[in-house]
Amino acid sequence: MADTAENLDTLPLDSLHRELGARMVPFAGYTMPIQYEGIIAEHQWTRTSAGLFDVSHMGQILFDRDADAPLEAILPGDLTGLAENAIRYSMLLNDQGGILDDLMVTRRANDLYMVVNGATKHDDIADMKARLPAGTRLDYRPDWALLALQGPKAVDVLERLAPGAAALSFMRAGPLTIDGVEAWVSRSGYTGEDGYEISIPADAAEKVARRLLAQPEVKPIGLGARDSLRLEAGLPLYGHDLTPEITPVEAALSFAISKRRKAEGGFAGAERVLGQLLNGPERKRVGLRIDGRQPVREGATVVVNGATVGNVTSGGHGPALNAPIAMAYVPAALAADGTRLQVEVRGKLLDATVVPMPFFPKNYVRQGGKA
Template sequence: MSAEPDTEIEEELPPQELVLDGWHRARGARMVEFAGYMMPIQYEGIMAEHLWTRTHAGLFDVSHMGQLSFTGEGLDAALEAIIPASIASLALGRQRYSLLLDEEGGILDDLMVSRRPDDIYMVVNGATKYDDIGWLIEHLPDDVTMNLMDEHALLALQGPEAVVALSRLVPSVEGLFFMQCAGFAWQGHDLWVSRSGYTGEDGFEISLPAEAAEAFADALCAQAEVKPIGLGARDSLRLEAGLPLYGHDLSPEISVIGADLGFAILKKRREAGGYIGHARVARELAQGAPVKRVGLGIEGKLPAREGAEIYAGSTKVGTVTSGGHSPSLGVPIAMGWVDAAYAATGTALEIEVRGKRLAARVAPMPFVPHHYHRQPS
């Protein structure tokens, strides 16, 4: 079967609007395009919003993320054939970090997966969600049903006072520990709440019906502890926390072990394999990864941004993948990929910025300690 070539140039689709687009604009948000959506980058300023989240509670609209639900016979085994997480041992009300890998072990996306009473719930990145859906459709058996929950919004409440503010609206959420999740109700609407986030602080992610999102956001921001926070501060917070961003610090060229994400693969799955991309994971567990994701402390005040080249003497040994000024520490920090021989903590390197070489050292991550509310052991 043949077809005539399509000579028409595809028009680029305009960015989509979040359910809370008008809500953000009414609060003075500066909107930018990100991951195919118009998103609030800041309200009163990135520095102020960053520091507010570190000391109080910030509300982030992350409804651009892909929320997926899975049901069907043999679901656990079907998902374990695709992702390296241990789904069979995932208890009700528990959440795990995992990844989608390609056949060569490169990272297609990172994600969160949790078990609910009637399904498996997964959150994937907004910029890759449609590609992820295509990959999952290709590899899941016919008796597994996947649903894109595009009728739901996703809000993240982050910071040391998040639990105080949220528990006023949703009593009993304080009983959750880090990476635990449960169903709750608010004014007749079902919520799915996990104690997790992307800032390094204690906090929650709340999935709720889109029609309830504005009233719920209003109720949260009526609390003295809570302010709306934009993408700019979300990025600086996650960088301080040493958390990678897909499409920048993670990509199909990158491996799980080199990315320092081996913790996401439990021992049983490391040994047994059986998931897409396992061969590379097993090889690099045994032999080491040729390049590694590292933190970088930079001398002086000039930050190094994504794409800046990293040198050891005259030899290029890596590239900065994320970088900027740390509001909490008052110094420039960065994350990047370097050849394994230069990845040890304390290794002296240089980063080329605007024709100048900035002195830098490999630094342990996180740059700012995590403050997760972990269950006592």
């Protein structure tokens, strides 16, 4: 169904976004803020201070602790080996090894906590219910909001309001209290910056958001800067860089398949995925730096010697780089760093170079120091 004013849901912070002057747009079935002050300004603020994102459109799901083995039949990640309060990035795969969604799973004291993409959450839930053993608990929690506090000063802000936040390292989580509100806090995010994702009851979201926004380091940030930040960080966006036709190996996400899962298989599409790990895929997701100043967008074609060889899946201006960048799928033979290609934009060929990702250094704080 197309997003229209009649069928769009609203976020728990909808009135606050409007109060703050956000420009609202349809996204993932919701009316969401795309920008407040401006995308470039919000991008740079997040890179240097702390930005608050409302990502309550995401799907938050609970499973019993012993659902790890059944989930491993449809996810390629190692869940049975996941330590308590540790987070694992994984993907929901179809029987051909194509990506139905990418997601995060955390082992908590009494359950498994999963966060899936907002645009796919209802399809994900239906797919998992159909493929997991009968009686498997799958508890979707639309009564929870999700906020992301991202940027180098996020740790100072959250430690001030929720002592214990600084002790969490990247991809670790735990329960904290923010202004009297019990929260589940993960040191993770989608910007390439240090930061946190904060799960709280929807009816407490405005209280917590206002408390965070009252801190001098924090400003509200919209979807526009969220997209440019994740692009600079080389992070794929589902429905664009990831689809049911693309495998984890093609998407350069093989790191999410642990050594044990590579050896044992047993996940959806394992034969194809493991075959690609062994023999290499025919195509790969790569980063492109575009010569000149003109940005390229999703759908542009990649050209070599006049022949179309691939397509751009994400692209735009990188504000922190002050240069146009893109992600694309190209034949594996053309995926080496330094390969020169061209991208066609409205009949004009722009020169481009395959470069490593991330385009902008990630600033995750792992155990023992910065990433």
